[in-house]
Amino acid sequence: QITVDIVYGGAFYAIVSAGQYCLDIRESKVSDLRAAADATTDILRKQLELSHPETEGVSFVYGTILTDGNDDYSEEITDTMCVYAEKQVDRSPCGSGTSSRIALQYFKNKVKVNQSRTFRGPSGDVFTAKVVKEVNCGKYRAVVTEVKGHGYFCGNSTFTLEENDVTGRGFLLQ
Numbered sequence: 001q002i003t004v005d006i007v008y009g010g011a012f013y014a015i016v017s018a019g020q021y022c023l024d025i026r027e028s029k030v031s032d033l034r035a036a037a038d039a040t041t042d043i044l045r046k047q048l049e050l051s052h053p054e055t056e057g058v059s060f061v062y063g064t065i066l067t068d069g070n071d072d073y074s075e076e077i078t079d080t081m082c083v084y085a086e087k088q089v090d091r092s093p094c095g096s097g098t099s100s101r102i103a104l105q106y107f108k109n110k111v112k113v114n115q116s117r118t119f120r121g122p123s124g125d126v127f128t129a130k131v132v133k134e135v136n137c138g139k140y141r142a143v144v145t146e147v148k149g150h151g152y153f154c155g156n157s158t159f160t161l162e163e164n165d166v167t168g169r170g171f172l173l174q
């Protein structure tokens, strides 16, 4: 049995420490971490009915974020691995995932407004994040967060859908 937190930070995520699966976010194989996170997302998608008060179309568990469990305020880096959509592993700490993690730390009284933390993804890239202020979202208490990081432009692509291409309208091979 594991215990997860469900948090919205641009998408709904389950947040859980890798230790709950007896895995180590820095030492375990990415394939094992990914499988644990994906199995969690899969189960939650079947069990949970979510509803966002303001945005339609986001009310499902988008992914599971594994952490090192270091949620108390500290200037130390805390590690994150976001496994989202259909088993994709984010190389970065994940923008919406980092927003979710700092919001969760705030509501668990681990950080205060304007206390910044540093989050590291699997590639070693870091984002910093803080809570800026508390707000309401529908009937829920919520926060505005600020996430900073660096991204790299890596290309353009153009997709074309021909009129009779039924398969091209969407498919997934696994």
Ligand SMILES: O=C(O)[C@H]1NCC[C@@H]1O
Pocket: 010, 082, 084, 090, 094, 095, 096, 097
């Ligand atoms: O950084 C983000 O928010 C995106 N990366 C993976 C999950 C989200 O789509």
